[in-house]
């Protein structure tokens with residue numbers, strides 16, 4: 001079964017590598033499909049690759065990635081026991097915000113990754129990830145403002161899976177803003193507690 005998961009995720013990575021469903025294929029250096037444990041019970045979903053990710057083809061490898069590693073450590077995880085990906089698999093030029101048609105074109109890849117990995121918890125890093133996952137999960141109270149939902153635990157249905165979601169800020173937002181940095185630290189401490197609860201009792205925490 002592990003081989004089947006690896007096979008499907010590698011197939012997704014190949015599809016991403018040859019994808020031309022939106023304009024971003026023409027300006028990227030390397031596609032960044034995602035990386036991590038195929039059996040991860042935690043998936044982290046960011047916004048889009050930045051410069052360093054575009055060069056290396058791996059998610060969260062720059063300064064924000066180093067901060068994410070520290071946040072994961074505070075939550076009690078190693079990077080290799082989670083799966084990390086983004087809403088967009090190719091870098092928008094100059095790190096501009098994703099456009100709606102790019103999100104529409106690219107998120108079927110994320111949906112497929114979620115369906116294969118079957119995480120118990122998705123951590124949304126930033127507003128694009130939060131918008132996509134909470135709205136797809138039918139959270140009707142969400143009005144598009146991440147500040148109103150960060151650090152909260154939502155139970156949703158996503159791709160026929162029942163799972164928990166915790167939205168928080170993108171780690172890059174905490175690099176130069178001490179207030180957001182503290183919020184990120186608090187949210188990841190909460191995420192660690194939630195995951196320990198899931199491992200003991202399942203998603204009904």
Ligand code: SF4
Pocket residue numbers: 016019020021022023024025031088089090102105106
């Ligand atoms: S961003 Fe996504 S949809 Fe656009 S070209 Fe890259 S893989 Fe395809």
